[in-house]
Amino acid sequence: MTIPLPLPRRYLVDFDPRELPHHFTDVVVVGGGIAGLRAALGVPASARVLVVTKDEVRESNSSYAQGGIAGVMDPEDRVEDHIADTLSAGKGLCDAHVVDVVVREAPDRIRELMDLGTHFDTVDGHVALGREGGHSHARIVHALGDETGREIMRAIIGQARARKSVRIWQNCTTVDLLTLDGRCRGVLVWDKRRGFALVWARAVVLATGGAGQLFRETTNPSIATADGHAMAYRAGVELRDMEFMQFHPTVLYLAGSARHLLTEALRGEGAYLRDCHGHRFMPDYDPRAELAPRDAVSQAIAAQMAKTRHPNVYLDLSHLDADFIRGRFPGIDRLCRGFDLDITRDLIPVCPGAHYMIGGVTVDDRGRSSLDGLWAAGEVSSSGLHGANRLASNSLLEGLVFGARVAEDVAAHLDASGPWQLEVPPIAIATARERRPAIDLDDLRKSLRALMWRRMGITRDAEGLADAARQVDRWCRYILPHDFDDPAGWAIQNMLTTARLMIAAAAERTESRGVHSRADYPAADPAWLRHITLRASGASEAPTGRSR
Known part of the structure; x- marks a missing residue:
């Protein structure tokens, strides 16, 4: 499969290493969510670690996670059942070995979080x-009712800040991965105080999170612009499963307000989904009703919204004990009260939204990518855990387990490589580039997000995907070659690059599987029990991909 995505240059900006400051560290971790910080904490104290975060370190998808972490903590639960539930949700595309590894490590990793100071509900x-x-069993560990991510990140951030061997650069944009002679050597970064700088490292860990901001409706914060996916692609790293974006079924839908995630645990505790006529519709679509996996629930909601010609459906908790609900979901209770909604009495308007990017950098069970010197963990990666649809509360788990496994592998690499000696190479030389007219980045971002929601949303078809490809190609032709000098411009370039990869993979997979739903190919096809992988062939060349 050849993808006609223009890749006009290797780096987003031109630079001359002779004119920039240089920083040296043993390990650089790009991203400050659960995967990145767990990796940083796992590196031996004898090695220097630099964590680079795009925003404040507390601002990550991990911090916004409400539901919790899945793990077999109940003596009556079984690891084999958690494995089976994960494989079932993944619709045939999970890596069974990775699933086994992650699920079996889950209890110990959760207990490690407790040792680090995380206070889970009891x-x-x-x-x-x-x-x-x-899930076939109650196995979701949670904190502060519905603010699990915030509590976990509080503990992990505190531990990272206390480590003398770990430095954190906040509000610092990673522009690109530095590569030379087939190896990742570090990162090019920028911030308002330092300007551009080169960070050289013996090991680079990519943990930049997801891509929800590519869609108009999303649970993700504004920083989730697929930066890691795009910079890895420019560096020639293999990406996989880019057609699989998971849509969360229940996002608070109020015109004019920001979108807020309403955790799946609401349905786990017995909440119903009703349409605008008050009809509880999930039993019409799936025998598991509201406890069906996310792909089934999101697609049912979309179908019911189309059937009723109403822009949303409703969560109903009025039949549940009011005191229990307020105690179990204090954050959601506060949120809804701010909109004059009582979650114990009122119907809560919801619709699906882009939530979790399943596709990403192809990694093995140690988090190694296809590029020597580069590891990846968390949402930016494709580990094989999720297959075609992520099981609820397996995302924090993946970040936790793979962050630890990456750290172990990086530590072994540092030990094996011996003393570090680096002669700084001239990776790129600044050249004069044509300046184009001013571009309204806000308008372009809104247009891209609207297009992706229409054409790459919950349901897709060949005509819509072709239209999306044409439009994104048009934007790519004049945006990707442009010289931007601030994070907003680089984010748009990353979003366009990743969007084009997602569209190409979705067009290639002519079936419906998991979160990838094709109206023109509504059934799963056994011939498509394989992955689509993408890799750039090099700057100034059309990138190529393959299915396997």
Whole structure:
């Protein structure tokens, strides 16, 4: 498969290493979510670690996670059942070995979080366990009711800041990965205070998170602009499963307000989904009703919205104990009260939104990418855990487990490589480039997000994907060659690059599987029990991909 995505140059900006400041560290971690910081904490204290975060370190998808972490913590639960639930949700595309590894490590990794200072909710002295869609047992560990991510990140950030061997650069944009002679050597960064700088490292860990901002409706914060996916692609790294974006079924839908995630645990505790006529419709679509996996629930909601010609459906918790609900979901209770909604009495308007990017940098069970010297963990990666549809609360788990595994592998690499000696090479030389007329980046970003929601949303078809490809190609032709000098411009270039890869992969997969739903190919095809991988052939050349 050849993808006609223009890749006019290797780096987003031209630079001359002789004119920039240089920084040296043993390990650079790009991203400050659970995967990145767990990797940083796992590197031995004898090695220097630099964590680079695009925003404040507390601003990540991990911090916004509500539901919790899945793990077999109940003696009556079984690891084999968690494995089976994960494989079932993944619709045939999970890597069974990776699933086995992650699920078996989950309990110990969760207990490590407790040792690091995370306070999970308890009942009668034992860790409280919730249930979510797709799980056959209550196995979701949560904190502060519905603010699990915030509590976990509080503990991990505190630990990272206390480590003398770990430095954190906040509000610092990573522009590109530095590569030379087939190896990742570090990163090019920029911030308002330092300007551009080169950070050289013996190991680079990519943990930049997701791509939700490519879509008009999303649960992701504004920083989720697919930067890691795009910079890896420019560096020639293999990406996989880029057609698989998971849509969360329940996002608070109020015209004029920001979109807010309403955790799957609401349905796990018994909430119903009703349409605008009050009809509880999920049993019409799936025997598991509201506890079906996310792909099934999102697609059912979209179908019911189309059937009723209404822009949303509703969550109904009015039949549940009011005191229990307010105690179990204090954050959602506060949020809804701000909009004059009582979650114990009122119907809560919701619709699906882009939530989790399943596709990303292809990694093995140690987090190694196809590029020597580069590891990846968390949402930016494609580990094989999720297949075609992520099981609820397996995302924080993946970041936690792979962050630790990456750290172990990086430590082994540092030990094996011996003392570090680096002669700084002239990677790129500044050249004069044509300046184009001013571009309204805000308008372009809104247009791209609207296009992706229409054409690459919950349901796709060949005509819509072809239209999306034409439009994104047009934008790419005049945006990708442009010289920008601030993060907003680089983010748009990253979003366009990643969007084009996602569209190409979705057009290639002529079936419906998991979160990838094709109206023109509504059935799963056994011939498509394989992955689509993408890799740039080099600057100034059309990138190529393959399915396997």
